[in-house]
Amino acid sequence: MTWFESTFLTRVAIPAALVLVVQVAITQVQRDLGLPVFSAAHAQKDAKKPERETRRTPALRNKVYEKLSEAQAAAEAKDLAMAxxxxxxxxxxxxxxxxxxxxxxNVYNLYAFIQYSREDYAGALRSYEQVVSQPDIPLAMEINTRFTIAQLYFVQEEWQKGIDALELWFNMTDTPNANAYVLLAQGYYQVKDYNKALINVEKAISMQLEKGKIPKEQWYNLARFLYFEKNDVKNTVRTLEALLTYYPKKEYWVQVSHMYGEQKKEADQLAAMETAYVQSMLEKDSEQVNMAYLYLNGDVPYKAAKVMDKGLNNDSIEGTSKNWELVGASWRQSQELKKAIPAMEKAAAKSNKGELYARLGNVYLDNDEYKKAVSAINKGLSRGGVKRPDSARLVLGMAYFNSQQYDKARDAFEAAAEDERSEEYAKQWMAYMESELSRQKALQEEDAALQQMTEALTQPDTDEELEVEVSPEDVVNKKSD
Known part of the structure; x- marks a missing residue:
């Protein structure tokens, strides 16, 4: 069964009562196989059709009617061979x-029904063509049959023949319905005439709205696809917003969020995705991760961390190195260092490169855990794969400096300075470190001198006890000397 059949024919209940006393009905195949349809000429409300011709239809004789009724009864009993x-x-x-x-x-009409019931669509088409080839049949019968012919061409995937048959039907009927316009739109879509397809499906949608009815979801979806194919972002968004008005489903929230991003409407993009998230619609790993990135881009890192944390804990987000890195970075931007550290530790442990250990070292440094920072950065550098070794060595130098390992700090800064991107900053740190070491040395010397003087003044001479009065001013003057 073709795509067209599975989409539309399965909705059709083929009626058995095909024969009427005055006229044989065309069957619900033509009434219920309603799809999208239309062309620009048909969209004009004021376009007048030519006056209908007057037909003198021959009578249906009683003996013929009885035979048709007998065939109909067999068809109703599903005895198609007898019919x-x-x-x-x-x-x-x-x-x-x-x-x-x-x-x-009427005979060919019933033949067509039998063939259609056997899924002999080509045979049914031939029989319906025989119906409309007869002169002086009732106009309504011809109109209904031509619509069925068009639909069967679509079932056969003979798109252009279906379009031509529908165009002929439109020229004959006074009351085309919205389904007919959608059917024609489907035909134009299949032959890639997207402009005419859009005219038709938009006509169908407007007809429904004018009647105060909600257009079908698949009609909006056809319009959305066609606008998207034409790269018409504005109308794609408009159609998605209409879908969300009547059919608020997850896929439409996700799609409209993406399209808002195309329009650089970041606030709307975040709001649309968040609406889906708070309704527990985002179940996929990629959808939740995307939600976290949108929060980060919207300067809401705490919510990004919460999304990732929840997903990782309930296993709806895969515990990859990259995902743990994202939650760690989110907690860090939220100034939640105690939560960032275990996440970054997991991220680094799952990675086969040293980059994440270098980043972990940064987090340790921010949290004043200098020895852990030294260990993590050295591990990252030895493992390799650090994107900016010069930056990692700058952080390493800071960690060594704060842990009072000055020689190692100097080596780290000197190594960082070999890269021109970090040279100036590394030299500033070395200068600061030398200045700090000089200041510390001076303080130590002053403290030592003061301690020595204090000890000398408080201990009596062993050879001869002298009473010496020392004033505070003497101590200060001595310190100055």
Whole structure:
């Protein structure tokens, strides 16, 4: 079964009552196989159709009606072989000349039903073509049959023939409905005439709205696809917003969020995705991760961290190195260093490169855990794969400096300075470190001198005890000397 059949024919209940006293109905195939349809000429409300011709239809004779009724009864009992044999006999008994045009039309109409029931669509098409080829059949019968013919061409995936048949039907009917316009739109879509397809489906949508009815979801989806294919972002968004008005589903929130991003409407992009998230619609790993990135880009890192943390803990987000890195970075931007550290530790442990250990070292440094920072950065550098070794060595130098390992700090700064991107900053740190070391040395010397003087003044001379009065001013003057 083709795509067209599975989408539309499965909705059709084929009626058994095909024969009426005055006219044989065309079947619900033509009434219920309603799809999208239309062309620009048909969209004009004020366009007047030519006056209908007056037809003098031959009578349906009683003996012919009885045979048709017998065939119909067999068809209702699903005895299609019997129904066909009755029709074959009607043709064979006196030949086609024995039946008038209206009687022949009814015979071929019932033939078409039997063939359609057997999924012989090509045969049904031939029989329906025989129906409309008969002269002087009722105009309504011809109009209904032509619509069925168009639909069967679509079932056969003969798109252009289907379009042509529908165009002919539009020219004959006074009351085309929205489904007919959608059907024609589908045909134009298949032949990639997107402009005419859009005209038709938009006509169908507007007809429904004018009646105060909600257009079908698939109609909006056809319009959305067509606008997207034309790279018409504005109308794609408009159509998605209409879909969300009547059919608020997850996929439409996600799609409209993406399209808002195309329009650089970051606030709307975040709001649309968040609406889906708070309704527990975002179940996929990628959707939740995307939500976290949108929060980060919107300067809401705390919410990004919460999304990632929840997903990682309930296993709806895969515990990859990259995902743990994202939650760690989010907690860090939220100034939640105690939560950032375990996340970054997991990220680094799952990575086969040293980059994440270098970043972990940064977090340790921010949290004043200098020895852990030294260990993490050295591990990252030895493992390799650090994107900016010069920056990592700058941080390493800071960690060494704060842990009072000055020689190692100097080595780290000197190594960082070999890269021109970090040279100036590394030299500033070395200068600061040397200045700090000089200041510390001076303080130590002053403290030592003061301690020595204090000890000398408080201990008596062993050879001879002298009473010496020392004033505070003497101590200060001595310190100055």
């Amino acid at each position: 066909k044999s009755i029709l074959d006999a009607m043709i064979a008994e006196g030949g086609k000349k024995a039946l008038n045009s209206y009687e022949l039309a």
